[in-house]
Amino acid sequence: MQLGGAAVTVSSALLEVEDITKRFGGIVALDGLNLTLKPGELRCILGPNGCGKTTLFNVLTGAFKPTSGRVRFRGEVISGKGPVAISRRGISRKFQVPGIFPDLTAQQNIALPMAAASRKPTVRTLVRRAPDPARLAELLDFAGLSDKADMLASDLAHGEKQRLEVAMLLAVDADLLLLDEPTAGMSKGETASIAALIRKLTSDFGKTVLVIEHDMQFVRALDCPITVMARGAVIAGGTYDEVRSNPQVIECYLGRAA
Numbered sequence: 001m002q003l004g005g006a007a008v009t010v011s012s013a014l015l016e017v018e019d020i021t022k023r024f025g026g027i028v029a030l031d032g033l034n035l036t037l038k039p040g041e042l043r044c045i046l047g048p049n050g051c052g053k054t055t056l057f058n059v060l061t062g063a064f065k066p067t068s069g070r071v072r073f074r075g076e077v078i079s080g081k082g083p084v085a086i087s088r089r090g091i092s093r094k095f096q097v098p099g100i101f102p103d104l105t106a107q108q109n110i111a112l113p114m115a116a117a118s119r120k121p122t123v124r125t126l127v128r129r130a131p132d133p134a135r136l137a138e139l140l141d142f143a144g145l146s147d148k149a150d151m152l153a154s155d156l157a158h159g160e161k162q163r164l165e166v167a168m169l170l171a172v173d174a175d176l177l178l179l180d181e182p183t184a185g186m187s188k189g190e191t192a193s194i195a196a197l198i199r200k201l202t203s204d205f206g207k208t209v210l211v212i213e214h215d216m217q218f219v220r221a222l223d224c225p226i227t228v229m230a231r232g233a234v235i236a237g238g239t240y241d242e243v244r245s246n247p248q249v250i251e252c253y254l255g256r257a258a
């Protein structure tokens with residue numbers, strides 16, 4: 001089917017990664033990778049260092065063009081499009097380091113992407129438009145920051161900054177959220193609270209979420225399907241218990257990570 005000049009296929013999947021290969025000179029970072037996400041699904045990606053997890057996120061967000069293969073989002077081929085075009089279609093990413101504005105308050109940090117998510121924002125409208133107070137309160141409550149709404153983001157604890165950024169992702173109103181090691185640098189207590197928050201992204205807000213993570217306690221707390229990568233391809237998938245007892249996963253990854 002052709003819609004507005006773009007190739008679109010009818011599918012129940014939100015995201016379809018089809019046989020993606022990405023080479024950097026002689027390095028094969030992704031090697032014929034396939035992955036499908038249904039709307040509202042939460043999935044975790046595990047794999048040893050250098051297996052291509054970050055490269056996958058870079059391909060999904062348009063930072064890298066794949067050497068071959070296709071990515072479809074809502075049936076439309078998006079591989080080859082740039083980061084802005086892909087973000088406008090509803091894919092948003094959180095990096096390991098919190099991407100917040102330290103000199104703004106917690107609520108200003110959330111208000112900014114709320115305004116940017118509205119149609120055709122300009123600098124003027126971003127600054128002038130008052131955010132919907134009910135939505136702002138909902139997002140502050142989601143992040144557990146209602147009582148710190150007026151605190152400068154730079155003064156928040158590390159785990160609070162991570163939660164703030166998850167709320168900012170929600171404020172953008174994208175459908176697919178890509179989270180790269182959201183527990184990096186967190187204490188055990190902070191890790192448990194971010195796992196609960198990420199589960200809410202799907203259960204309460206209907207988002208589709210793909211998480212890269214190494215912390216197995218956190219992965220268990222997410223309680224979601226897992227895809228295991230090695231050498232740029234998918235080698236296994238299943239529940240936490242299935243993956244933990246898979247001999248190939250133990251050899252390639254858990255033997256070293258556990």
Ligand SMILES: Nc1ncnc2c1ncn2[C@@H]1O[C@H](COP(=O)(O)OP(=O)(O)OP(=O)(O)O)[C@@H](O)[C@H]1O
Pocket residue numbers: 024027028029047048049050051052053054055056
């Ligand atoms: N821009 C680049 N130029 C050249 N090689 C790259 C580039 N980005 C990634 N690579 C290589 O591609 C391979 C996959 O890297 P990638 O960062 O995707 O792995 P990863 O699974 O995210 O690793 P980690 O868990 O350490 O973050 C590695 O060999 C890496 O050195």
